[in-house]
Amino acid sequence: MKLSVVMPVYNERDTVREIVDRVMGLPVEKELVMVDDCSTDGTRELLKEHFSNGTGGYGEIKVFFHDVNRGKGAAIRTALKAVTGDFVIIQDADLEYDPGDYMPLLQPVLRGEAGVVYGSRFMGEHAGFSSLHWWGNKMLTVVTNLLYGSHLSDMETCYKLFKADVLKSIDFKANRFNFEPEITAMLLRGGVKILELPIKYRGRKSEDGKKITWRDGFSALCTLIRCRFSKRP
Numbered sequence: 001m002k003l004s005v006v007m008p009v010y011n012e013r014d015t016v017r018e019i020v021d022r023v024m025g026l027p028v029e030k031e032l033v034m035v036d037d038c039s040t041d042g043t044r045e046l047l048k049e050h051f052s053n054g055t056g057g058y059g060e061i062k063v064f065f066h067d068v069n070r071g072k073g074a075a076i077r078t079a080l081k082a083v084t085g086d087f088v089i090i091q092d093a094d095l096e097y098d099p100g101d102y103m104p105l106l107q108p109v110l111r112g113e114a115g116v117v118y119g120s121r122f123m124g125e126h127a128g129f130s131s132l133h134w135w136g137n138k139m140l141t142v143v144t145n146l147l148y149g150s151h152l153s154d155m156e157t158c159y160k161l162f163k164a165d166v167l168k169s170i171d172f173k174a175n176r177f178n179f180e181p182e183i184t185a186m187l188l189r190g191g192v193k194i195l196e197l198p199i200k201y202r203g204r205k206s207e208d209g210k211k212i213t214w215r216d217g218f219s220a221l222c223t224l225i226r227c228r229f230s231k232r233p
Contacts (some may be wrong), residue, residue: 001110003030003102004085004164008075010037012093013046020051022099023091024061028106031060033082034093035075038066043093071176080168089161097158101199105161114195115166116187118152119159124198133203136217140181143221147228148188152196156180156220159199166192178223185227 005023009016023032034051036044044065052063062082066075076090087109089102097119105117122137141155160183167183170190174182187194 001029001087002085003028003106004083004088005030005032005091005099006076006079006083006088007032007034007091007093008037008072008079009034009039009043009047009093010069010072010075011039011041011043013039013041013043015095016043016046016093017050019091019093019095019099020061026099026102028103031062031083031085033062033064033079035064035078036066037071037075038069071174071179073172073174073176073179073182076179077172083164086164087161088164088167090158092158096202098200098202101159102161105159105197105199108195108197109161109163114193115163116192117161117195117197118154118157119161119199120152120154120196121157121199121201122153123196124200126201127203140217140220140224143224144181144184144188147224148185150188150194152184152194154196155184157199174223176219178219181220181223182227185224189227 007019007023020032023030034047036047038044047063051061064078064082066078080088087106089105091097091099101119105119108114108117137154137156141152144150144152144155170183170186172179172182172186184194
């Protein structure tokens with residue numbers, strides 16, 4: 001069984017090499033599909049130098065480049081055209097999440113217990129949440145549960161692991177961080193079971209490169225409401 005790791009990248013020059021090392025060092029058959037979303041801090045040049053010309057000694061890595069900044073959701077859509085694995089997990093290009101959590105998340109999918117597994121930061125060991133991000137995540141998860149009758153603890157988590165055919169069957173439209181609520185809403189409306197397991201999380205501050213703001217929270221809220229009352233699942 002092969003795992004495809006999809007990594008949207010935007011202005012992560014200081015962390016991207018380390019997270020690639022962590023991902024490619026895992027003892028599982030895998031491929032890494034990276035999409036640079038028009039970085040401006042030198043990340044783009046780093047990827048071209050170290051990863052885009054063959055394997056670079058890291059294993060199976062594919063790198064794609066957006067000519068304009070389109071957002072996380074758009075980067076994921078670009079990556080999905082190239083994945084060849086049986087399973088897909090989303091990985092940010094920073095160091096907030098630990099790829100060591102992949103294996104526990106994979107187990108229930110391999111056993112046939114779920115087609116989608118979310119890694120919940122609130123169920124596991126976590127640190128570094130600002131008050132804004134803590135309460136914002138909690139509020140959006142509560143709204144998700146109220147609108148869709150679910151029992152999630154962390155809708156906004158990056159670590160979403162899918163059977164590849166499940167993810168590829170969903171025609172999501174979100175271009176930016178509203179990918180998270182849209183994909184969750186479409187899964188729940190489609191009757192797909194989402195299993196949550198604890199993961200480790202070390203948050204960072206905006207001055208360290210964190211990009212999500214209150215505007216993204218508002219967009220997520222609007223996305224949840226729109227998807228709940230739209231005709232398409």
